[in-house]
Amino acid sequence: MIVTLDGPAGSGKSTTAWQLASRLGVEMLDTGAMYRGITAKALDRGIDIATEPHAVIELARSSEVRFDWTQQPPRLWVGRRDMTDRLRDHDVTNWVSDVSSMPAIRHVMVKAQRRIASEHPRLVTEGRDQGSVVFPDADAKFYLDASPQVRAKRRADQLRAAGKPVDLDQIREAIILRDRKDAARKDGPLICPEDAQRIDTSDMTSEQVVDFLAQRVRALV
Numbered sequence: 001m002i003v004t005l006d007g008p009a010g011s012g013k014s015t016t017a018w019q020l021a022s023r024l025g026v027e028m029l030d031t032g033a034m035y036r037g038i039t040a041k042a043l044d045r046g047i048d049i050a051t052e053p054h055a056v057i058e059l060a061r062s063s064e065v066r067f068d069w070t071q072q073p074p075r076l077w078v079g080r081r082d083m084t085d086r087l088r089d090h091d092v093t094n095w096v097s098d099v100s101s102m103p104a105i106r107h108v109m110v111k112a113q114r115r116i117a118s119e120h121p122r123l124v125t126e127g128r129d130q131g132s133v134v135f136p137d138a139d140a141k142f143y144l145d146a147s148p149q150v151r152a153k154r155r156a157d158q159l160r161a162a163g164k165p166v167d168l169d170q171i172r173e174a175i176i177l178r179d180r181k182d183a184a185r186k187d188g189p190l191i192c193p194e195d196a197q198r199i200d201t202s203d204m205t206s207e208q209v210v211d212f213l214a215q216r217v218r219a220l221v
């Protein structure tokens, strides 16, 4: 059973996917974390992502990206390093769309995601291309959306809760820019698959979203 959740930055996919997977008693795959992991490793190696795309691609090809499923939520390892705590840092967020727009990187990640699904066949997976490219035959597909203002506010609340500095306008601008880059790329763009159910979560609590999705999945699968 594969359930895909796609949608723009800050639409609540990760939290929703995590809660939905727990509710259904299945695993959850955060594909954004995989692109973030490679981006973080490239930055930590001092690779200039803008001018050295080949070095990033080489890194992705030579590094194993894997989740430690024994931890809840699962932790992300790139090679021998647990990168989990680095994934949401500003520099990683700012560069990740440039890394994910490289077709060779997507090729490596899509292959890894399909391998993970073959090892964990009961999966809620979230990202930008899960229903459109990676798992076109998924049992249930959803596209979560919310207005940029609402998404920025949710991100700001998360950062505040983590004790990090917050500038709401800056967060909203960064979200809009990232969506634009993610939607514009040729390979695996951010898109609502034709056969996905689109849900505007602007006026919903996360609990309401999870309740709704769990009900839909149970009716479909």
Ligand code: C5P
Binding pocket: 009, 010, 031, 032, 033, 035, 036, 096, 097, 098, 100, 101, 126, 127, 128, 129, 130, 178, 182
């Ligand atoms: O979902 P999250 O914000 O963690 O994703 C980070 C970035 O990873 C996205 O902005 C996008 O560039 C990339 N991504 C992608 N395809 C996916 C998941 C994420 O290109 N399936």
